[in-house]
Amino acid sequence: MENPLRAGADDPGLRLIETVLWDGQRAPRARLHHARLRAGAQALGWACPDVTFAGPTGQPARLRLTLDRQGRTEMTTSPLPPVKPLWRVGLAQARLHSADPWLRVKSTRRAIYDTARATLPAGLDEVIFLNERGEVCDGSITTVFFDRGAGLRTPPLASGLLPGVLRAELACPEEILLAPDLPHLRLWVGNALRGLIPARFIAAE
Secondary structure, X not given: OOOHHHHHOOOOOOOEEEEEEEOOOOOOOHHHHHHHHHHHHHHHOOOOOOOOOOOOOOOOEEEXXXXXXXXXXXXEEEOOOOOOOOEEEEEEEEEEOOOOXXXXXXXXXXXXXXXXXXXXXXXXXXXXXXXXXXXXXXXXXXXXXXXXXXXXXXXXXXXXXXXXXXXXXXXXXXXXXEHHHHHHOEEEEEEXXXXXXXXXXXXXX
């Protein structure tokens, strides 16, 4: 079967992305970032060189690495985002399609996420996307985690998700989550940069 990602892999502006936590001495999730970068490059038919995630010694930072179709990498360093003990999350207006193969590759082809992030309603820290079946997918910059009382769960990749690095690290079971359930369970959002963040679902008025 033809890989549907290959049709867009020759876009000269396309980049794979890894956003990495540097704790001042090392990148604690480097192995998982490397694995996802290699998997994304393989899916696109790109070369993937060995990369080293390194930031300023003794100073935590956000590292952003990009990889292009020529196998070239670029890494930038910036301060870590501010920490909040609780994120308020709502629903995104746009919907994802579970069969879209680009949802499973972290790349610069992410206009729907960037638009949602740029237009966050006042008072919200994040919005959660649903797919065409009303199943919870990802946040604009986070993976969704929840607990109905049987332990930590996360939506399945088949709903239309990015294989997040924090998701891989936590390795919790998958379970379909529908929008009406969001107010009635314990909720977290998180990513490799920020870790797991307690969240409160805020319904639209």
